[in-house]
Amino acid sequence: MGKRFSWKIGLSMTLVFALLIAGCSGGNVNTGGKEKTKEENKEEAVKEERGNITVSIYDRGSVPPEEGTAENNRWTKWMSENGPANVKFVPVPRWESKEKFNVMFASSKAPDLIFEYDTAYRNELIAQKQLMPLNDLIEEHSVEYKALLEKYPILRKVATREDGNMYEFARLNGLMTNHLLFVRQDWLEKLSLSVPKTMEEFYEVAEAFVKQDPDNNGKTDTLAMGVTMVGGVIIDQMFQDVAYKVKDGAVVRTWENSIAKNNFLKKLYDNALIDKDFLTDKNGEKAKQDFINGKLGFYGVNGGEAYATFSALKANLPDAKVMAISLPASEFGQFGPIINNPVQGTAAINANAKDPVAVMKYVDFLVRESTMKTLQFGIENEHYKMGESGCPTPIDAEKNQKELGWMADYRMLVSGGLFGDCGSFKHQLDPNNPVDQEYMAIMDQADAAYLNPKAPFAEMTHGEHKPTIPKELQLINTNTREQITSMYQQSLIGGSKYTVEQAAADAQAYWEKSGGKQVEDWYTNWYVNHSADAIMTKDLYEIKID
Amino acid sequence: MDTAEETVPRRTDWQQERRVDRKRLKQNIPYFIMFVPVIVFFILFKYMPMGGLVIAFKDYNFADGVFGSPWHGIGQFKTLFSNPQTLQIIRNTFVLSVLSLLIGFPFPVMLAIMLNEARRAWFKRLVQTLVYLPHFLSWIIVSGMVVTIFSTQGVINDLFAGWLGEPFAFLYKDGSWLSIFIGSGIWKGMGWGAIIYLAALSSIDPSLYEAASMDGASKWRQIFHITLPGIAPTIVIVFILSVGNVMEVGFDQVYTLQNSAVFEISEVISTYAYKIGLQQLQFSLTAAMGLFESIIGLVLVVMTNTVARRFGQGLW
Numbered sequence: 001m002g003k004r005f006s007w008k009i010g011l012s013m014t015l016v017f018a019l020l021i022a023g024c025s026g027g028n029v030n031t032g033g034k035e036k037t038k039e040e041n042k043e044e045a046v047k048e049e050r051g052n053i054t055v056s057i058y059d060r061g062s063v064p065p066e067e068g069t070a071e072n073n074r075w076t077k078w079m080s081e082n083g084p085a086n087v088k089f090v091p092v093p094r095w096e097s098k099e100k101f102n103v104m105f106a107s108s109k110a111p112d113l114i115f116e117y118d119t120a121y122r123n124e125l126i127a128q129k130q131l132m133p134l135n136d137l138i139e140e141h142s143v144e145y146k147a148l149l150e151k152y153p154i155l156r157k158v159a160t161r162e163d164g165n166m167y168e169f170a171r172l173n174g175l176m177t178n179h180l181l182f183v184r185q186d187w188l189e190k191l192s193l194s195v196p197k198t199m200e201e202f203y204e205v206a207e208a209f210v211k212q213d214p215d216n217n218g219k220t221d222t223l224a225m226g227v228t229m230v231g232g233v234i235i236d237q238m239f240q241d242v243a244y245k246v247k248d249g250a251v252v253r254t255w256e257n258s259i260a261k262n263n264f265l266k267k268l269y270d271n272a273l274i275d276k277d278f279l280t281d282k283n284g285e286k287a288k289q290d291f292i293n294g295k296l297g298f299y300g301v302n303g304g305e306a307y308a309t310f311s312a313l314k315a316n317l318p319d320a321k322v323m324a325i326s327l328p329a330s331e332f333g334q335f336g337p338i339i340n341n342p343v344q345g346t347a348a349i350n351a352n353a354k355d356p357v358a359v360m361k362y363v364d365f366l367v368r369e370s371t372m373k374t375l376q377f378g379i380e381n382e383h384y385k386m387g388e389s390g391c392p393t394p395i396d397a398e399k400n401q402k403e404l405g406w407m408a409d410y411r412m413l414v415s416g417g418l419f420g421d422c423g424s425f426k427h428q429l430d431p432n433n434p435v436d437q438e439y440m441a442i443m444d445q446a447d448a449a450y451l452n453p454k455a456p457f458a459e460m461t462h463g464e465h466k467p468t469i470p471k472e473l474q475l476i477n478t479n480t481r482e483q484i485t486s487m488y489q490q491s492l493i494g495g496s497k498y499t500v501e502q503a504a505a506d507a508q509a510y511w512e513k514s515g516g517k518q519v520e521d522w523y524t525n526w527y528v529n530h531s532a533d534a535i536m537t538k539d540l541y542e543i544k545i546d
Numbered sequence: 547m548d549t550a551e552e553t554v555p556r557r558t559d560w561q562q563e564r565r566v567d568r569k570r571l572k573q574n575i576p577y578f579i580m581f582v583p584v585i586v587f588f589i590l591f592k593y594m595p596m597g598g599l600v601i602a603f604k605d606y607n608f609a610d611g612v613f614g615s616p617w618h619g620i621g622q623f624k625t626l627f628s629n630p631q632t633l634q635i636i637r638n639t640f641v642l643s644v645l646s647l648l649i650g651f652p653f654p655v656m657l658a659i660m661l662n663e664a665r666r667a668w669f670k671r672l673v674q675t676l677v678y679l680p681h682f683l684s685w686i687i688v689s690g691m692v693v694t695i696f697s698t699q700g701v702i703n704d705l706f707a708g709w710l711g712e713p714f715a716f717l718y719k720d721g722s723w724l725s726i727f728i729g730s731g732i733w734k735g736m737g738w739g740a741i742i743y744l745a746a747l748s749s750i751d752p753s754l755y756e757a758a759s760m761d762g763a764s765k766w767r768q769i770f771h772i773t774l775p776g777i778a779p780t781i782v783i784v785f786i787l788s789v790g791n792v793m794e795v796g797f798d799q800v801y802t803l804q805n806s807a808v809f810e811i812s813e814v815i816s817t818y819a820y821k822i823g824l825q826q827l828q829f830s831l832t833a834a835m836g837l838f839e840s841i842i843g844l845v846l847v848v849m850t851n852t853v854a855r856r857f858g859q860g861l862w
Contacts, residue, residue, distance in 0.1 A: 099824045105608045106829075124827050129609035276698040279805045280717055351609075471828075472625075478826055479631050486809035493718050493807060513630060 051085040051358020054111035056101075058409040059091035064402060074403065075375070075410050082371070084361040094409075097121075105130050112353035113362065115346055115412045122348055123468035126167050132349040132356060133165035141357050144364040145169065148415075154543065158343050158465070158535065168345040169363055174417025174545050177450045178303040179230050179337035180442075182310075185321040187214035187297055195325050199238070199264065202328040209297035210273045224273040224297050226287030227265060231300035233338065235261060240332040240458040244523055251460075251523035253511065255504055257332060262488050262500040269492050279489055294320060303340065304408065307425070307439055314435045321438075324446040326455060336455040341464045342543040343535070346412040366413040375411050376419065378404050391422035397430045417545040453541035460527070465535045467526050473519045480514045483507075602834040615830075622834035631813075632835075639814040639839070642727065642800070643792045650732045651788065654739030655781060659773055661740065662747045663765065674744075677737030685734075685798035692730050692803065693717065718807040727803055727812075731796075742784065743777055750776040782859040790847040793839040815839050 059070035067073045071089035080087045090111045092100045098121050104110040105125070114131075116122055125131050138146050149155050152172060159166040188195065188205070191212050196202040206224035208214070215222055225231060236242055239261035245254050268274045281287060291299040292312045301309050313320050327335055349359050365371055377384045377392040383400050387393030394400045416423040426443055429436040449455075460466070469477070484507040491503035598612055605618040626632050657677065664670040680688065695701050698713035707713070716722040754772050763771070797816040804812035815835055823832030854860045 102824060102827060125608075128607045128827070276713065276715065277717075279807050280693050280697060282805070474826065475625070475629075475822070475828065475831070478822060479629055482806060482809055482813070483631065486806045489807050490718075493715060510630070 049084075051355045051361070052088070053085045053113060053353070053355060053358050053362055054088045054090055055113040055362070056092050056111045056115050057089045058094040058097065058115065060094045060406070060409070062406040064406070067403065067406075070409075075407060078374070079366075079410075083365045085358045087362065101125075108352060110350050110352070112350050112355070112359050114348050114350060115409070116348070117344070117346060117412075117464070119345060119464040120466070120468050122168060122345065123161075125348070126161060127468075127471075130351050131167045132351045132353065133167060134159070134169075134349065135166050137349070137356055137360050138166070141360045142364055144367050145360075148367055152343075152545070154343050154535075158345050167348055169347040169367075169413060170343055170345040171413050172415035172417040172545050173340050173342050173344055174423070175342050175451055175541065175543060176303075176340040176416075177337075177443075177446045178340040179234060180301050180303065180306050180324045180446050180450070181234050181327060181337060182291070182299045182301055182306075182322050182442075183325050184209075184214070184294075184297050185323045186319065189321075190214055190216070195323075196328045197326075198328050199330045203264070203267065206268060206273050206297065207271065210271075214297065215294055222295050222297065223275055223290060224268060226278075226284070226291060226296055226299050227268070227274050228278050228281045228287050229284030229300070230302050231284070231287060231298070234300040234327065235265065237335045237337055237458045238327050239264070239330050240335060242459045244460065244520070245458075246460060246527060249528070251520055251527050253508075253516070253520060255508055258488065258507075259500055259504045260331065262492060262503070266492050266500055270495070279493070292316060300337070306442075310439055310442065311435055314438075322442060324442050324449060326449040326452075332458075334455045335458045336450045336452065338457045338459075338462070339450060339540065341462045342417070342540055342545075344464060363413065367415070369418075372411075372414045372418070375407065375414050376416065376423065387427075389422075389427070391419075391427045394428060394430070397428075397433075400428070415545075420546075451541065453538060456537050456541060459537060460531075461534065461536045462540055465540075467530070467534070469519065469522055473522055476515050476519055480511055480516060483510055599833060599837055601830050602837045604830055606830040606833075618830065622830050623838075625831060626834055626838075631818075634810065635813050635815055635818050636838075638811055639793055639795055639816075641811070642724075642814060643795045645724070646728050646731050646795070647788055647792060649728050650735065651785065653732050653736045655743055655777075657736055658740040658743035658747060658777075659769060661744060662773070663769075674737070674740075677740070679737070680734040681738035683734070685796070685802050688730060688734055689799070689802035692726060696722075696726055715807075717805060720808055720811045723803075723808040724811065727799070730803070731799060739784075743780060746777040746780040747773065779859055782854050782857075783861060786847065786850050786854060786861050789850045790843050792846055793843045 057070050057076070061070075063070050063073055068076075069091070071091045076087070076089050090104075097116060098118070101110060101114070101116065101121070105128075110130070114125075122131065138149065155170045155172070156166060158170050159168045161167055183195070187193075187209060191208050191214055193205050193208060194201075196205045209224045210220060210222055213220060213222070227235060239257050241254050241257040241261040243254060244251050245257070246252075265274075269276070275281065275286065275290070277286070287296065287299065288309065290296045291301075292309065294313065294317045299309075310322060313322065327337060329335075347363070349356055353359055366375075373392070378394075378400060380386075380392075382395075383404060384392040384394055421427075424443075426440050429440055431437065431440075468474075487503045487507045487510070488500070491498045491500045601612055601615065602622055603618060603620065604615040605621070606612065606615045610616070661670055661674060664673070696716040697703070698715050702716065703713045714722075716726060750772065754776075755768055758768050758772060793815065795814045795816060797820065800812060800814050801817050801820070804817065819832040819835060822828045851860050851862065
């Protein structure tokens, strides 16, 4: 029998396998090649002083297909061409950013310049020594960012950690609203109701929105309010049910607030004023659809989505009228919804970055006034021209929507606050379009209602300025959070069998059993020692940028 | 073919004599060469990653890496078991998977037998295609459908509106959530699982059925005395393999179906590892939990195999 023959088979099979494997790991082979060219580029770079850097970019799947992808489109090209370095963009899925970054850091493939909004996560990275201290780098190699730091020392403050090092680049947003509470003004008018000022009035309006057929279709198919996602956060603010609050100089859990809030929610749920399936609406899409279809009276919306949501509603129901209202006062006081962080850390340099100087130069390029202006408004005479107000005015709003509408994440170092009033979204709207006009009115209402320091949001400070608690305490927090939420939610849907008070008692017992006291003590300790110099809620409303 | 037949007796000789038969070794070199890629695959992707399990005994951080991070002994396990939630999570993992296994296991077998009994070929093919389909849908889609169907404004509640009086929140009650969880798993996996049994069924000698029907055995008798014994070895092997997976409830299914009202029964090891490990950077802690999960899985496989071996059906 063919001994040779089987040899041949064996060899050829092995070859096939080898080819298959090579095919599968094609990515690696390619990157190997790229690295070579990178090195070649480096040699050239020494002459031209052009570095090669990698930069993360959030991918929300919102880039229109004809514009390309998050990592390759007209603006990434523009930044590479006009910037001081060859930039390779690394897409990071927006809502799984932590997982993606974690995987990249664990395998040492994280980009050199990291854009991430979540301060707690950046602090984790600092604790893991994955971010580079920036003081010396800025001192020695920066021009523009250094100048910005000198002019606005608060940038230095937000970026500095307890060890005295600066770890992040920040931007100045100025005082801006974020969450909005929409109400259907036409429903209020039809039922001759006024804007509710207290929780009792709020409940009455909610009941009328469901029982008195505000949409005039003869069916009781309307709901009072969306209580998932932003809607839920807004109700938390109304009752100051924000996990921790300061009481007599100590930080305590908001048990009494939770009881009041959940009793209110239970009343809404038991009387069928809110969606009975709200617990399965994990991402708030159902509530959003209800609002857009004209079935919701009150709706809490994220600033970034407010205009799109409002226009979608107007497209469905041209007669709908919407206004943004102040949050009704509860027994715990009058609060506002969460506002945008006026001074926001957004970027950091990977501790393992190969060429930090090139990254620094790129950051300098990003914070240059002309770059900021282009990223914010587009290219002069192509996307905007200077209007009578002295502000850049869109030439063709529709074209801009398509070419600039998805750019928020490319502006993470654009200090919108420096544009003054011109930076406001209002100037991107078309004053001749009736829908846009109405939306401008809503923005004015929101500014008046929510930027008021007398009704601040209920937390001690903005989530992005909160201190990060040590890992073991963080574990207590995460381990108990869902259990406690679950207890309250069971009381919401449990009718008379399981009361909110009972749930609160169970939750408190569980919290104490899990060592929650240590977390409260840690926060109290932080509050006593740091609240004076940290950026607290009231400070946020006073930040001025000129 | 002839080499394969020869190998069996010879191998035992070779083992007994404990010496390398050079001629045979040389003869088999082509097969060894063909086997190399497989070995490389297993070493690269199955055995080397196991080294990463050391982080269960370390305090892992990015800066020091897998091998440089400081040792932490059994500290992670201590943290794990001092947390009241842990036992609950392990219990849930166990309950969900054992129930899915026990209730779900017979379904593909029954389906395969029923398909086998169908007389019209076109009908058989049509049903087969229809029951395979769900296997190709991702859990995101399936659970989206399930949640819509069973919500309080869903089809089921509409159908039984008159009978139930007021809408019943299927997804908020432990019992009904569990049934929905298991049911959806069966619905999705049944058709796919039946394939292997259908293959086994086709290898049963038709003359057995002819003989049985000549002796006057009814369809039931034939199923019990010919079909089932015919596919018994396959059933046992599939069972042993699924027992090995008992501790790993599929992540997608639980994660997409769970909601906080049924948190106490729906949080399992894989979802916990995702939330705490990947999102909160507690890699060591969740690696410890994963290791624990694997050890239980191993014990279960060995146990099942021991039992199966008693009945002459062992896997090894």
